[in-house]
Amino acid sequence: MAPVLTARGLSLRFPGAERPTLQDFDLDIEAGGFVALVGGSGVGKSTLLRAIAGLLPPDAGTIDLTSPERPGQRRRAIVFQDGRLLPWRTLRRNVEYGLEGLSLSASERRERVDEVLRLTRMEHLADRYPHQLSGGQVQRGGIARALVVRPDVLLMDEPFSAVDALTRGALQDELLRIWSASGAAILFVTHDIAEAALLSERVIVLSGQPARIGLDRRVALPLEGRREDPGFAPLVTDIQEAL
Amino acid sequence: MSAAAPRGMRRAAFGAAGLVAFVALWKAAGSFGWTTPGTMPDPFLVPAAIRDEIVSGRLLPAIGSSLVHYVWGLGLGSVLGIAVGLATATLPRLDAAHAWLARILRPIPPLAWVVFAIAWFKVSHAGAAFVISIGVFWVNYFATYAAVRNVDPRYHELARAFGQGAYFKRHRSVTLPAASPGILSGLRTGVGQAWMTLIAAELLGVPGMGQEMNAAAGVGAYEAVVVYMLAISVVYTLSDALFSLIEGRLLAWRPS
Numbered sequence: 001m002a003p004v005l006t007a008r009g010l011s012l013r014f015p016g017a018e019r020p021t022l023q024d025f026d027l028d029i030e031a032g033g034f035v036a037l038v039g040g041s042g043v044g045k046s047t048l049l050r051a052i053a054g055l056l057p058p059d060a061g062t063i064d065l066t067s068p069e070r071p072g073q074r075r076r077a078i079v080f081q082d083g084r085l086l087p088w089r090t091l092r093r094n095v096e097y098g099l100e101g102l103s104l105s106a107s108e109r110r111e112r113v114d115e116v117l118r119l120t121r122m123e124h125l126a127d128r129y130p131h132q133l134s135g136g137q138v139q140r141g142g143i144a145r146a147l148v149v150r151p152d153v154l155l156m157d158e159p160f161s162a163v164d165a166l167t168r169g170a171l172q173d174e175l176l177r178i179w180s181a182s183g184a185a186i187l188f189v190t191h192d193i194a195e196a197a198l199l200s201e202r203v204i205v206l207s208g209q210p211a212r213i214g215l216d217r218r219v220a221l222p223l224e225g226r227r228e229d230p231g232f233a234p235l236v237t238d239i240q241e242a243l
Numbered sequence: 244m245s246a247a248a249p250r251g252m253r254r255a256a257f258g259a260a261g262l263v264a265f266v267a268l269w270k271a272a273g274s275f276g277w278t279t280p281g282t283m284p285d286p287f288l289v290p291a292a293i294r295d296e297i298v299s300g301r302l303l304p305a306i307g308s309s310l311v312h313y314v315w316g317l318g319l320g321s322v323l324g325i326a327v328g329l330a331t332a333t334l335p336r337l338d339a340a341h342a343w344l345a346r347i348l349r350p351i352p353p354l355a356w357v358v359f360a361i362a363w364f365k366v367s368h369a370g371a372a373f374v375i376s377i378g379v380f381w382v383n384y385f386a387t388y389a390a391v392r393n394v395d396p397r398y399h400e401l402a403r404a405f406g407q408g409a410y411f412k413r414h415r416s417v418t419l420p421a422a423s424p425g426i427l428s429g430l431r432t433g434v435g436q437a438w439m440t441l442i443a444a445e446l447l448g449v450p451g452m453g454q455e456m457n458a459a460a461g462v463g464a465y466e467a468v469v470v471y472m473l474a475i476s477v478v479y480t481l482s483d484a485l486f487s488l489i490e491g492r493l494l495a496w497r498p499s
Contacts, residue, residue, distance in 0.1 A: 053404055055400055055403055074406060077405070080401070084397060086401070087496060087497070088420040088423070089420075100405070101412065131497075131498040
């Protein structure tokens with residue numbers, strides 16, 4: 001499938017750092033794909049994600065979103081590790097924040113917000129403030145805010161790392177359902193090997209400094225019952241070895 | 244009846260007892276000559292003094308006149324204080340350019356500006372409002388500056404991620420709401436500060452409660468002075484309660 005995002009020759013060095021975090025780094029993300037980006041702490045996976053999100057200008061290289069921007073859309077959207085809902089806005093107004101600045105009528109906005117609240121199964125929580133939501137609901141709110149802009153690429157920065165194991169499992173199932181319904185490509189940053197192996201169609205392992213791709217593996221295992229599949233354990237071992 | 248009700252009544256009884264004890268002490272101070280003779284008002288003559296001030300047509304116009312100074316001084320000082328605090332906290336060059344100036348001007352008490360208020364505005368409503376606005380300005384400036392500087396930078400990142408990164412869009416959509424508790428706290432402090440400066444500014448002779456107090460004291464009518472002191476207390480309490488109501492509505496999103 002054609003790439004929806006291409007990064008070429010990316011280099012990035014933080015001020016005062018001995019070595020660059022990224023150097024001459026290339027990456028392609030296919031349309032509609034689910035790519036997990038795995039790596040140890042400080043390897044640069046969140047840095048890469050923030051550069052792709054346009055939040056961190058690289059010192060060199062290019063990041064191109066290949067699809068044309070449609071009206072009422074942002075081609076990329078990010079889900080932060082901490083959910084990052086604005087505490088002074090209700091869930092509905094937080095989701096709507098993604099749409100501010102886009103040329104949409106009030107009724108279009110309302111429909112779009114309703115649509116993603118339904119998709120994330122949060123219609124009944126629309127009028128609550130973030131402090132009235134659980135950790136998992138805050139994360140789903142962050143996903144809804146990103147999806148409402150109908151992105152071609154959804155960037156997710158360890159979105160489930162701050163929730164308990166039970167909630168995480170539920171959110172992972174939810175994410176797969178949302179992914180298949182939305183059609184967006186997902187670049188999912190995680191340090192959890194099992195999570196990467198469980199959710200993705202492709203696993204990229206980052207290691208070293210500057211970061212390089214230690215493993216780029218397509219995952220052909222079925223999503224349904226993947227954990228019990230005989231190919232799951234070898235995949236996890238391969239990822240572990242590449243780290 | 245719930246357990247909270249008797250507790251509340253007990254508190255009210257203690258409050259009333261404290262008030263009665265204070266009035267008794269006040270009366271004793273006058274009766275036993277603890278102060279310079281003729282300078283201690285009699286608390287039991289205060290109700291009559293209130294009636295006299297209303298009937299004579301002095302009290303209500305004085306309150307009205309003071310409110311004009313108050314509203315203008317408070318409004319002007321608050322708007323300018325918030326605007327300058329916001330601008331200096333968000334524009335690094337302006338911040339650097341104003342830092343020394345703020346350090347020099349801040350310690351000057353508002354009443355020190357009275358000389359210039361008279362020179363520029365004569366003894367007028369504008370002069371009183373000017374002096375009040377200076378005190379209110381600094382309170383709001385510092386509160387806004389600190390509140391804006393303390394806004395979580397992650398909100399700015401969020402704004403940039405969702406196309407709200409431009410200066411006005413970012414500060415309208417995240418900085419102002421995130422800083423609003425601190426800004427409102429400054430506004431509320433300004434509401435009290437303005438009353439304190441107001442009376443001093445009016446002692447110069449600008450019509451208002453301060454001037455009436457000065458005039459009453461000049462003829463030894465200390466009960467009338469107490470009337471104006473009580474009027475200040477009532478108007479301040481009302482304005483603070485009103486502000487508290489507005490603040491509560493604006494900050495309804497905060498966990499209680």
